[in-house]
Amino acid sequence: MPDKPTPEKPRPLWLRLIIGRNLKRTLIRAALLGVLALAFFNYFLVPARVSGPSMEPTCHDGSIKFVNRLAYWRRPPQRFDIVALRLGSWNLWRALEDLVAGHGNSRAAYLKRIIALPGETVAIVHGHVLVNGIALDEPYVINRFVWEESERKLPADQYFLIGDNRGMPQELHEHGPVDADRIVGKMLR
């Protein structure tokens, strides 16, 4: 008479909580979740750590912000948008290569505010921004040093960007015209 098959011992609760009822399915789900998370946080919503004081008081040094990479899919960037400007190509495969090579996250960006749009003229007089000759109302600027910037007309493919912290020396604050293709997304507040 053949032996009865030995019934499988039930898995302990803690093990079931970790691997679920079926280990293979759990692993497949975890892998899919990992791929989706990677795609989401690289292509759609990119976390960024703020470094430096140029966007104070709006963005504090060391704070974490998120950049919406789909913000300009349907419409162009607008005045007063805080945007991320890429440094480098932001090529995902290069970023993955750098990660695998042990360089960590190799993507870096500037976070700045758009104050003038393509085709407009922009100048800074005694710390105040003039767009097309009219002073811009900037409630987010708390302190102003006496910055001066001669008037210039922006080409069709450039925006003028600047940080909110005008209470610092002008030469220490990176700002100016930027090519439109450098803008990779809009910062979420």
Next chain:
Amino acid sequence: MLRRIVILLAVAGLLLLAWWHFFPNEEDRIRKRLASLAATVSVPEKPSPAGTLLALDRLKGCFTSDVVVEVDVPIEGRHTFNDRDELIQAAAAARNNARNFKIEFLDVNVKLDAAKENATAELMARVNRPGDRDFYVQEFKLKLRKQDKDWRISHAETVRVFKQ
């Protein structure tokens, strides 16, 4: 049957990796060259005189003798190094004044010409001190030329995000 396929795939993968390792293409050779340059220009916490001399010697081999390096960075302004000797002198002075920083070349994009004798590379240089969370980044555009089967930089310039 499935096991045989998996073994065949694994062997094919290993052979491919070995091929890439022993017969790298030109783009890979340029990347390795640039990675080696980044390691060479990094400065340890306590550089020895012998280590410095070796690094400067290696640095010479990374550039053509007529290399032109144009640097235009905020606050420091513009400066041009007109040949390799001038560049190596500046590097030696920089190594004497700065300690313990690491340079990495990231996001390296390489384009070769049809003859595979000239190439351009765009990359981002990241400089930081080990253990420090903050870092400095700068984009570069490089032109490379093949000399004696080795890739060397013939022109380098910084790329400014904010136009003047």
